[in-house]
Amino acid sequence: MTAVQEPTTGSAFPRTERPDAPAYLSRYLERTARTVTREEAEDESTPLYLRRFRERRESTDPFETPVPTYEGQELNTTRGWAEVTRTKEIVPERREQAAQATTDIYFVRHGETQGYSSESGLTPLGSWQAHRRGQELARRVMNGHTVRLACAETNRARQTAEHIRRGLLDGMQLFGREATVGDIVGYREFQNFAVSTPEGLRDVTSAFRLYAKEIEAYERVSMGERPGWLVEIDRFWKIQNAGGDPITHWLTMPLMHFEPPISCVRRFWAGLLRIHNETPGNSVVVATHSGPIRAFATWAMGYDPGEPFNTEFVRVRLIDGGVTALVLYRNRVQEVHVPDLEALPNWWTGTATAADVAEGI
Numbered sequence: 001m002t003a004v005q006e007p008t009t010g011s012a013f014p015r016t017e018r019p020d021a022p023a024y025l026s027r028y029l030e031r032t033a034r035t036v037t038r039e040e041a042e043d044e045s046t047p048l049y050l051r052r053f054r055e056r057r058e059s060t061d062p063f064e065t066p067v068p069t070y071e072g073q074e075l076n077t078t079r080g081w082a083e084v085t086r087t088k089e090i091v092p093e094r095r096e097q098a099a100q101a102t103t104d105i106y107f108v109r110h111g112e113t114q115g116y117s118s119e120s121g122l123t124p125l126g127s128w129q130a131h132r133r134g135q136e137l138a139r140r141v142m143n144g145h146t147v148r149l150a151c152a153e154t155n156r157a158r159q160t161a162e163h164i165r166r167g168l169l170d171g172m173q174l175f176g177r178e179a180t181v182g183d184i185v186g187y188r189e190f191q192n193f194a195v196s197t198p199e200g201l202r203d204v205t206s207a208f209r210l211y212a213k214e215i216e217a218y219e220r221v222s223m224g225e226r227p228g229w230l231v232e233i234d235r236f237w238k239i240q241n242a243g244g245d246p247i248t249h250w251l252t253m254p255l256m257h258f259e260p261p262i263s264c265v266r267r268f269w270a271g272l273l274r275i276h277n278e279t280p281g282n283s284v285v286v287a288t289h290s291g292p293i294r295a296f297a298t299w300a301m302g303y304d305p306g307e308p309f310n311t312e313f314v315r316v317r318l319i320d321g322g323v324t325a326l327v328l329y330r331n332r333v334q335e336v337h338v339p340d341l342e343a344l345p346n347w348w349t350g351t352a353t354a355a356d357v358a359e360g361i
Contacts, residue, residue, distance in 0.1 A: 101317040101326070103276055104140070105284045107190075107268070107293045108133060108313040110160040116240065117208045121155040122163075126310060130160040130287075133311040134167020137285060141172060145179040146281035150271070152288045153186040154203065160311070161287035168285075182279070189271025192289040193250065193259040197229055201259075204291075207233060229257040247291050247307055251298065261295035268296050269339055276318060300327035300334050 020026075111126030122130070141147060147168065151161035161184045168181055195207040202210065211233045218226055226234075232255050239246040251261055275284055290308050297314050298304045308314070308329075317326040318338070327334045 100320045102320050102322075103280065103282065103284060103318045105272055105275075105286065105316040105318070106137065106313045107286050107288055107296065107316070108160065108164065108311055109290045109293055109308045110154075110156040110287055110310065111163070112310045113156040116205055117212070117237075119155040119205065122159045126156070127159070127163050129311045130163030131167040131170075133313075134164035134169075135171035135174075136167075137164070137283070138168050138171025138175060138177065141168070141177050141179045141283060143178045145177075145283060147179060147181045148275060148279055148281045148284045149182055149184045150187050150190060150275060150284065150286045151184055152190045152192060153188070154192065154205065154289070157190075157287045157289065158184065158186065161285070164285055164287060179282075182281070187271045187275075187286075189267045189274070190286050190288040190292070191267075193261070193264050193291050193295075195229065195233055195259070196257045198227075204233075204236070204258075208237065211237065232257050245307065247294055248304070250291060251295060251304060261291075262299065264292035264295045265299045266339070266341065266344065268292060270341055272316065273338075273341070297327065297329045300336050301329065301332060302334075305330055305332065 111122045111129040113126060114120035114123050149161050149165055151157045165181060165184060171177075172179055172181075192203050192205065194201040195204050197207050197210055199210060211230065214230055215226075215234055218230070236246050236249060236258075239249050250258060271286075272284070293308055293314050294304070294306075297308075300314075315328040317328070319325055322338060325336055325338050327336055
C-alpha cells in the first residue's frame with residue numbers, strides 16, 4: 001500500500017491508491033476458482049441452500065432445478081397442485097382474481113349536536129364535520145357511479161345527510177368526477193334504538209321529554225314505586241349526564257324496555273338490502289346514530305370496537321353474488337355472511353319476516 005501526495009490544488013488531503021482487490025473480493029475469487037468436489041457438494045454439514053446453489057451452478061441449464069423428492073420418491077408436481085397448496089397469506093391473489101364488491105354502504109354517525117335531550121340539530125362544528133366527511137367520500141366516487149343518500153328521521157341525522165351531500169358535490173367538482181348523487185330519503189330501518197313508553201315506542205331522544213316530565217312528578221310528590229321503563233331510562237340518562245358511556249350500558253345490560261342491540265342490527269340489514277334491491281347504486285351513504293352503528297360493528301367484529309366519533313363511519317361492502325360482505329371499521333376488516341332475514345327466528349313465535357324486522361321500532 002503506497003500513499004502518494006498529489007500537488008495541492010485547493011485540497012491538502014492525500015489520496016490512497018490500492019492496486020490489490022478488496023479482501024471480500026479476493027476471498028470470493030478464491031472460492032470461485034476452487035473446484036468443489038462431489039464429496040463436499042453432498043456433505044450434509046454444508047447448508048442445504050448452499051448445496052442447491054452449487055447444484056444449479058453446475059447444471060447446464062441455469063434455470064433447471066432438481067425434482068423435489070419425499071422419502072426418496074419424486075413428487076409429481078403440477079401447476080394445479082401448486083395453486084391449491086400455496087399459502088395465500090404469503091402469495092396474495094391478484095387484483096383481477098379477487099372478489100368484486102357491488103355496493104359500498106357507509107353508516108355515518110351524525111355530526112356534533114346541540115344536545116341529546118331535544119331535536120336541536122347540529123352545531124356549526126357538526127355541520128362542518130359532515131361537509132368534510134362528504135368531501136372525503138367524494139374521493140371514492142368514480143365517473144359514472146351512482147350515490148344514494150339515506151338518513152334516520154331525526155334533525156341531527158337529516159342535517160348531517162344534507163351537509164354530506166353538499167360536501168360530495170363540492171368534492172366531485174374539485175376532483176373532476178361525473179356521478180349521480182340522489183336525493184336524501186328517510187328510512188325507518190335506520191332510526192336510533194327505541195324505548196317502550198306508556199305512549200308507545202319512542203326514539204331514545206324523544207322518550208327523554210316524557211321521562212323528564214314523569215320523573216319530576218315522582219320526585220316532587222313521592223307518588224310511590226316507579227314503573228320499570230322509568231327506572232331503566234333514568235339509569236341511562238344519569239350515565240349520560242355524568243359524562244359516562246350510556247351506549248356501553250345499553251349494549252351490555254339486559255333492558256326490558258329498550259330495543260335490544262341485535263334488533264338494530266337486523267333493522268340495518270333490512271334497510272341496507274331494501275335500498276340495494278330497490279335502487280342499487282355504487283355507494284350508499286346513511287346518516288344515522290352511534291348506538292345502532294356500534295351494535296352493527298360489534299356483531300360483525302365479535303367484540304365492541306368502541307363508540308364512533310362524530311361523522312365516523314362503518315363501511316359495508318356487498319360482494320358480488322350477495323352471499324358475503326366485508327365490514328370495515330377502524331382498520332379492521334371482517335368478512336360476514338349476508339343474513340337471510342326470512343330465516344332468522346323470532347324468539348316469541350319461532351318465525352320472522354322482513355316486515356317484522358322493518359317494523360321493529
